[in-house]
Amino acid sequence: TRVDKGGHKHFMAKEIAEQPTVIAEAIGHYLSKSGEIRLPDPQIDFANVDRITMVACGTAFLACLTAKYWFEQIARLPVEVDVASEFRYREPPIPARSVALFVSQSGETADTLAALRYCEGKADKIMSVINVPESSIARESDLALPIHAGVEIGVASTKAFTCQLTVLFLLALKAAADRGEITEEARQDHLAQLRRLPALMAEALDQSDAIAMTARKLSNARDVLFLGRGPLYPLAHEGALKLKEISYIHAEAYASGELKHGPIALIDENVPVVVMAPRDALFDKTVSNMQEVMARKGKVILISDREGLSEAGEGVWDTIEMPDVSDAVAPILYAIPAQLLAYHTAVAKGTDVDQPRNLAKSVTVE
Numbered sequence: 001t002r003v004d005k006g007g008h009k010h011f012m013a014k015e016i017a018e019q020p021t022v023i024a025e026a027i028g029h030y031l032s033k034s035g036e037i038r039l040p041d042p043q044i045d046f047a048n049v050d051r052i053t054m055v056a057c058g059t060a061f062l063a064c065l066t067a068k069y070w071f072e073q074i075a076r077l078p079v080e081v082d083v084a085s086e087f088r089y090r091e092p093p094i095p096a097r098s099v100a101l102f103v104s105q106s107g108e109t110a111d112t113l114a115a116l117r118y119c120e121g122k123a124d125k126i127m128s129v130i131n132v133p134e135s136s137i138a139r140e141s142d143l144a145l146p147i148h149a150g151v152e153i154g155v156a157s158t159k160a161f162t163c164q165l166t167v168l169f170l171l172a173l174k175a176a177a178d179r180g181e182i183t184e185e186a187r188q189d190h191l192a193q194l195r196r197l198p199a200l201m202a203e204a205l206d207q208s209d210a211i212a213m214t215a216r217k218l219s220n221a222r223d224v225l226f227l228g229r230g231p232l233y234p235l236a237h238e239g240a241l242k243l244k245e246i247s248y249i250h251a252e253a254y255a256s257g258e259l260k261h262g263p264i265a266l267i268d269e270n271v272p273v274v275v276m277a278p279r280d281a282l283f284d285k286t287v288s289n290m291q292e293v294m295a296r297k298g299k300v301i302l303i304s305d306r307e308g309l310s311e312a313g314e315g316v317w318d319t320i321e322m323p324d325v326s327d328a329v330a331p332i333l334y335a336i337p338a339q340l341l342a343y344h345t346a347v348a349k350g351t352d353v354d355q356p357r358n359l360a361k362s363v364t365v366e
Ligand code: G6P
Pocket: 057, 058, 059, 060, 103, 104, 105, 106, 107, 108, 109, 112, 155, 156, 157, 359, 360, 361, 362, 363
């Protein structure tokens, strides 16, 4: 199938804009109107699972790190996450009653495939979350869940990431129900929040022009820090990764609470700090981390909802406003400003957005 840019300047812009549609697609494939989560056979009963080992590379790895918060907090199921290249050579023991879960857009990443083969005969079940149903990783899994993102051309992954998160969130809710860790009311509440997501993402995309203005300022930076807490911590990594990949600006992510254990030494008026902080249960703690940055003349870009911005937005360098969203699905929504910030910064710098130097869409060699 031939894919064009559909009127956008870059494939990446098109793929960012497609997210409300493809997320709705992905939800529609796995969730019935009445709220039943339906997975293909063989059925896996998570009541019989004591641990999930998740393995991936790049952006897919960051989707795994996010899903760990969901599986552990909502389903009370312990999760180990590792990058494929470390996992395979460490030769970790795989305890009984484990599921090994591999996440890969292409389904062909060499290290991820090798990690899958390492788990064969050791884990009870091999599962994968992939975008290409005919891929090697899908074929070699007991159960492969397609993310229905459609073809992704931009080397920097965008819509595949949010579709991976969507499928993993549904899987965590199924695990929670299987294990009797969630009331039907709480489960339906999470599903209602998930179903609102395409509309919220469309609202977030409306901020694109405003984010482009922020990005113009960011494009002069040499180093940028990203901070987040809880499920927004892996997303801080995704924001930093996207920025590095396509704008070539050095970016690093830290858990907000780790700021004082090192990165605060870097803060001065030349280092912008992107803070991803919806007004969630840990908001006040993140705000106090942010104030430590501002006290050292750091330039804060605060991404939050209206209430969060009015409570903590004073004195920051710039703000990006997101619609209100539940704590659990916040990382899926906040992926949009993370992607747009990187995209517009790269455009401002004039780099090759869809084909960044030295990077490949699919890494099929070690
Ligand atoms: C490459 C791509 C990334 C991607 C990673 C994993 O590094 O540039 O965008 O996240 O591979 O790819 P996969 O196909 O396994 O998700």
